C-alpha cells in the first residue's frame with residue numbers, strides 16, 4: 001500500500017553500504033521507520049530528504065514492519081540548524097527525546113505540531129534554551145507524567161511562595177515546606193515560567209528573554225524531574241550539557 005504523509009526526520013541510521021533507515025515523526029501515523037534505499041549515495045534522490053530535522057512530504061510503501069521510502073519532497077530544510085553546531089545539539093536532543101518518549105505508529109497531531117514548531121523556531125533563531133524547556137515540559141504529558149503546577153501538592157493552596165517537590169510531584173507552598181526536605185528552591189519567576197511552558201501554545205510564543213539564573217533554576221527542576229520519573233537516558237542530553245558548559249567557559253573568557 002502506498003501512503004503519502006507529512007513528516008519530520010528525527011534520526012537517520014546507515015544501513016549497509018548504500019541505504020539509510022530514516023525515523024520519521026509523521027502527522028498521520030505517528031513515529032515510523034522507513035528504509036531509504038540508496039540514500040547514502042549523494043546522487044540519490046532520497047539523500048536530500050534523508051537529512052536530520054528536515055520537514056517534508058513523503059511517499060512510502062507501508063508494510064507491517066519497516067516501510068520503504070519511495071519519494072520525498074522537502075517542505076522546510078531546517079538547514080540553519082544543521083549548519084550550526086550548537087543548534088544541532090539542541091535539535092538532536094529534542095529529536096531523541098521525541099523518539100525515545102513516544103511509541104511507534106501512534107498518531108499524535110499535537111506532538112507533531114509541537115516538534116515542527118520547535119524546529120522552525122530553532123531554525124529562525126529563537127532562544128534554543130526556551131524552545132527546549134517548552135518541549136521538555138510538554139513531553140511530560142505525552143509520556144504520562146503530570147506534575148501539579150496549579151496549587152500546592154499538599155494543602156492545595158494557590159497562593160504563597162512555591163518551591164518544587166520532585167518527590168511529591170509538583171509545587172509545594174511555604175506552609176508545607178517542611179514536608180519535603182529535598183524540595184528544590186525556585187523563584188516566583190521560575191514557578192510562573194514552568195507553568196507557562198507546560199500549558200502555553202508554542203505557536204503563540206513571542207520573544208522571551210530569560211536571565212541566566214532563571215534558566216539555571218528551570219533547567220535544574222526539569223533535569224531532576226526527568227531523572228526521577230522519565231526512565232530515559234539520552235546521549236544527546238549529555239552532549240548538550242557538555243556543549244553548554246563549554247559555551248559558558250568561552251563566554252566567561254570573553255568578558
Ligand SMILES: [Zn+2]
Nearest residue numbers: 152155173176
Ligand atoms: Zn501547601
